[in-house]
Amino acid sequence: MRAMVLVEQRRPLELRELPDPRPQPGQVLLRVRACGVCRTDLHVADGELPDPKLPLVLGHEIVGIVEEGGSRLAKGTRAGVPWLGWTCGECAWCRSGRENLCDRARFTGYQLDGGYAGFAVADERYCFPLPERYPDAEAAPLLCAGLIGYRSLRMAGDPRRLGLYGFGAAAHLIAQVARAEGREVYAFTSPGDLDAQRLALELGAVWAGSSLELPPAQLDAAILFAPVGALVRKRCARSARRGSWSAAGST
Numbered sequence: 001m002r003a004m005v006l007v008e009q010r011r012p013l014e015l016r017e018l019p020d021p022r023p024q025p026g027q028v029l030l031r032v033r034a035c036g037v038c039r040t041d042l043h044v045a046d047g048e049l050p051d052p053k054l055p056l057v058l059g060h061e062i063v064g065i066v067e068e069g070g071s072r073l074a075k076g077t078r079a080g081v082p083w084l085g086w087t088c089g090e091c092a093w094c095r096s097g098r099e100n101l102c103d104r105a106r107f108t109g110y111q112l113d114g115g116y117a118g119f120a121v122a123d124e125r126y127c128f129p130l131p132e133r134y135p136d137a138e139a140a141p142l143l144c145a146g147l148i149g150y151r152s153l154r155m156a157g158d159p160r161r162l163g164l165y166g167f168g169a170a171a172h173l174i175a176q177v178a179r180a181e182g183r184e185v186y187a188f189t190s191p192g193d194l195d196a197q198r199l200a201l202e203l204g205a206v207w208a209g210s211s212l213e214l215p216p217a218q219l220d221a222a223i224l225f226a227p228v229g230a231l232v233r234k235r236c237a238r239s240a241r242r243g244s245w246s247a248a249g250s251t
Contacts, residue, residue, distance in 0.1 A: 004118035008058045009047035013058070013116070021113070021121045028073050028124045029058060030064030031082070035115030036140035038169075040083065044110055052112050060085070060108035061140040062115030063130065070124040079127040082143045085112045086123045090186075141169060148221070149174035152223045159220030160184060165211055166226025167196045174223070179204035186215045188226075 001020050004013040023029045041058045043049045062081035067076045085108035087094050093101040108114045108122070129140050151168035156162065164171040165188040175185045187200030187208040196206050197208035207216055211226065 006045055007022040007054065008051070009045065009052065009054075012224065013045070018057075018117065020119050023068050023070075023121045026070060026123060026125070027121045028066050028070050028079070028127060029068040030079060030120050031067050032062060032064045032115050032120055032123065033078075034063040034140045035061055036144065038083075038144050040144070041109060046228070048145035049110065056109070057113040057115070057117050057120075058109045059114035059116040059204040060110075060192060061145075062120055063136045063140050063143070064120060068182040072124050073127055073129065074132055074194070078130050078132070079122075079129050080139060080143045081115065081120065081122045081127055081139055082147055083107050084111070085126055087150075088217070089125075106142060113153070117159050136195075139174065145169035149223075150177065150226075150232050152225075155159035156221040156223055161186065161215075161217055161220045162220035163215060165190060165222060165224045166202075167200050167208075168194075168225060171223075171225045172199060175200060175203050175205060186217075186219060188213075188215075190226075 001018055003018045005016045005018070007014055020030065039063055040049070040060070044052050044056070044058060060081065060083040064079060064081070066073050066075050066077045066079055069077065073079055084100055084105060086106040087102035088104045089099075090104055091104070093099060093103070106112050109127070113121065128129055128143070133143070136172055152170075153174050161210040162182045164175060164184045167187045168188045171187070175187065178185050185200070185205040187197065187205045188211040189196040189200070189208065192209040198209040209215070
């Protein structure tokens with residue numbers, strides 16, 4: 001199969017011919033239909049995340065068709081593969097439904113080969129059957145930005161006024177979910193990022209402005225997607241009610 005391979009961090013990916021992977025017990029083999037590009041992929045390639053498996057096939061927003069199924073996913077199923085690719089299933093974190101905190105966790109496109117290739121293998125416990133109404137390219141970002149955003153939204157409780165700090169991949173997806181649920185969305189962007197503010201308003205936000213501003217109404221909850229820690233202390237916590245903000249991340 002053809003694959004884009006990271007041979008060494010801080011070097012361009014190389015197009016290579018690799019043997020087709022073979023699934024092990026508990027895994028499925030997928031013919032890759034689409035794979036998104038996440039900022040985390042760039043962190044791995046740029047050397048900002050240490051000690052990746054090398055050589056490595058990047059990519060963890062995978063949409064594919066199951067070619068060899070396991071016990072859960074039959075051949076022909078369209079499935080998605082996310083960042084969290086394997087956990088031990090035995091530790092206290094795994095047993096309490098918080099397997100994303102497993103100390104032995106391994107991640108797709110980091111310690112495990114990902115989806116920038118013709119085929120990929122994945123632990124079927126961490127594969128999701130995908131509804132047919134989503135085209136491949138539109139479904140792929142849901143496997144990372146969508147999962148992160150949705151988990152953060154659920155942890156925020158049931159706010160009527162929701163602030164989203166940082167209006168990138170996760171926030172622009174969750175803004176649409178929040179609006180569909182009848183919430184008011186307030187979008188905060190980098191100062192001067194008028195394009196992101198316009199997008200937020202087009203997606204139904206009732207207000208969009210700079211992260212240096214306070215919103216026109218007190219928020220019931222806020223989610224921080226922006227990679228700027230000072231926003232938690234200086235802005236996000238000031239705009240929302242006490243105890244009602246959360247910071248989102250890839251775990």
